[in-house]
Amino acid sequence: MGRLGVDLYPLQAGVGLDRVDTFAKFLGGSPANVAVAAARLGRRTALVSRTGADPFGTYLRRELKGFGVDDRWVTEVEEYPTPVTFCALFPPDDFPLTFYRRPKAPDLEIHPHELDLDAISAARVFWATGTGLCAEPSRSATLAALRARSGREVTVLDLDWRPMFWADPAAARPYYAEALRHATVAVGNLDECEIATGEREPYAAARALLTSDSGRGLRLAVVKQGPKGVLALAADGTSAEVPPLPVEVVNGLGAGDAFGGALVHGLLAGWDLETTLRHANAAGAIVAGRLACSSAMPDLTQITRALASGSGTLAEKG
Numbered sequence: 001m002g003r004l005g006v007d008l009y010p011l012q013a014g015v016g017l018d019r020v021d022t023f024a025k026f027l028g029g030s031p032a033n034v035a036v037a038a039a040r041l042g043r044r045t046a047l048v049s050r051t052g053a054d055p056f057g058t059y060l061r062r063e064l065k066g067f068g069v070d071d072r073w074v075t076e077v078e079e080y081p082t083p084v085t086f087c088a089l090f091p092p093d094d095f096p097l098t099f100y101r102r103p104k105a106p107d108l109e110i111h112p113h114e115l116d117l118d119a120i121s122a123a124r125v126f127w128a129t130g131t132g133l134c135a136e137p138s139r140s141a142t143l144a145a146l147r148a149r150s151g152r153e154v155t156v157l158d159l160d161w162r163p164m165f166w167a168d169p170a171a172a173r174p175y176y177a178e179a180l181r182h183a184t185v186a187v188g189n190l191d192e193c194e195i196a197t198g199e200r201e202p203y204a205a206a207r208a209l210l211t212s213d214s215g216r217g218l219r220l221a222v223v224k225q226g227p228k229g230v231l232a233l234a235a236d237g238t239s240a241e242v243p244p245l246p247v248e249v250v251n252g253l254g255a256g257d258a259f260g261g262a263l264v265h266g267l268l269a270g271w272d273l274e275t276t277l278r279h280a281n282a283a284g285a286i287v288a289g290r291l292a293c294s295s296a297m298p299d300l301t302q303i304t305r306a307l308a309s310g311s312g313t314l315a316e317k318g
Contacts, residue, residue, distance in 0.1 A: 001048040002129040003029035003107050005083035006056050013089040027063040027294040030257050031129050037261020037297040039068040046070035050106040056082035077106035092249035108138040117148040125264050129160035133175040146182035159188030161195045177214035189224040206233035232273050240274040245285035247312030254293025255284035279303050285312025
């Protein structure tokens with residue numbers, strides 16, 4: 001549930017957007033990409049979101065269907081245009097984003113009364129993001145959806161901190177705390193964990209997520225550490241920390257979404273924590289080695305090849 005838009009990626013690297021001549025168009029938005037990533041791994045997925053009533057919205061719904069993602073809960077908003085996001089490419093670690101989500105993004109116009117709470121409750125996994133908390137009515141809708149998940153085993157809150165969506169970073173923490181009360185899995189990078197908990201050291205952040213009053217229902221905290229890999233700590237004391245898979249980076253933006261889709265797949269498959277993280281890391285590395293996000297999501301065969309070769313740099317085909 002959450003962000004959906006069009007990503008425009010330059011076909012030239014190492015230059016600013018003011019110097020780019022040509023772009024390629026892709027489906028984007030972190031929750032949408034996670035749904036695509038899980039679908040690529042054989043899972044039945046659906047997205048709850050909204051687009052503008054415009055050609056870009058038509059494009060996004062067509063792309064979702066093409067990737068095998070159920071779009072029945074993706075509806076149109078007449079008042080606002082479908083958002084567009086531009087990215088500049090400065091590999092290996094600088095990919096500045098320019099968001100066009102004004103006057104307001106349609107995915108922030110999800111209303112609580114429009115939610116299919118029975119479907120949300122029945123899903124084996126529900127994935128929500130921190131961006132959905134940044135404005136009303138999406139904030140109330142996101143919290144209503146999370147509350148509907150009471151008692152369900154896998155309810156993921158992707159902390160998904162985007163500072164440009166918040167007028168005051170301090171205002172975000174109470175909403176994150178409320179969302180965490182209804183989640184069983186929390187996923188975030190170091191910046192996001194610091195916003196949610198005040199802690200930046202990875203183990204301290206994971207422990208803070210699991211032991212805070214707001215995180216009392218959490219069973220798993222996953223802390224992404226960038227070039228240092230990923231750490232996961234479970235409420236039962238189980239932990240795993242795995243290094244990243246080496247890759248020649250082209251565009252790092254979709255790596256976290258590929259990681260999320262593979263994380264969901266591993267949790268549903270009942271894999272142990274280390275196996276799940278290794279597969280998720282490999283999925284992220286593969287996408288980081290490609291220009292696109294959504295269309296670059298790997299299947300299980302590609303992830304297995306990457307793990308076997310010890311590199312996320314794979315050919316697009318095969």
